[in-house]
Amino acid sequence: MANKPVHGLILAGGQSSRMGTDKALLPIGGKPLLYQLAAQVSAFAQSLTVAIGAPEREAVYREGLDDLASQANFVTDRIPGCGPLSGLHAGLSAIGEGYTFVMACDMPRLSVPLLQRLISAADSEADVICLSGQPFHALYHSRTVREIRRSLEAGDYRLMGLLSRLNTFMLELQEDDPLSVFANLNTPDDYKRYMAD
Structure with missing residues (x-):
């Protein structure tokens, strides 16, 4: 896949309000969206972690991951209620x-070429490597945990604010970068549009 091994993290703890x-x-191709993402991420990542928010979600997410559940590590929020x-x-x-590599569970598409570009920039020693203005479908280094915790304790939950305080390497959008990677399934209409594509 690329020149550096990376872990995989899917953020699945949102309220879906x-x-x-x-x-x-959400069913996509006969399987839950979480399964589709886990299959894509586990194909290249050396480990797969799913952040589930609250512990009561683990059983249903484990069932949704089916044969991939044994590969996943489920984690719950240590500081809950902060998005x-x-x-x-x-x-x-x-x-x-x-x-x-961090993906939000409402971003159903993973771009392997874009991921390869992100990983090839890992030699930059940056804390975060992302596409300009996009905090997810991005690489975060483990050393960012301290600053993330400080942000949570300060009540500052803005992701772009976090990126501005870290050593963030932002790749510029290229003509062949698929913008569909950053499509979010936030509403029933978003889901209908995605399924119609």
């Missing part, structure tokens, strides 16, 4: 040293 149902369990930053903190705290 605009969708009205758990986004991670995606809580899941990022929980996941990175549980993962070993090095870079972790």
Whole structure:
């Protein structure tokens, strides 16, 4: 896949309030969205972690992951109620040293060429390697955990604010970068559009 091994983290702890149902369990191709993402991430990552927010979700997510469940490490928020930053903190705290590829569970597409570009920039020694303006579908180094925790304790849950305080290497968008990678399934209409593509 690339010149550096990376871990994989899927953030699946959101409330799915605009969708009205758990986004991670939306059926896509006969399997839950979470399964589709886990299959894509586990194909290249040296470990797979799923940040699930609350512990009561583990059983249903484990069932949704089916044959992939044994490969996944499920983590719950250590500092709950703070949005995606809580899941990022929980996941990175549980993962070993090095870079972790982070996806939100409402972003159903993974771009291997873009991932390869991110990983090839890992020699930059940056804390975070991402596409400009996109905090997910990005690489986070384990050393970012301290700053993420500080942000949580300060009540500053803005992801772009976090990136501005870290040594962030932002790749510029290229013509062949698929913008569909950053499509979010936030509402029933988003899901319908995605399934119609």
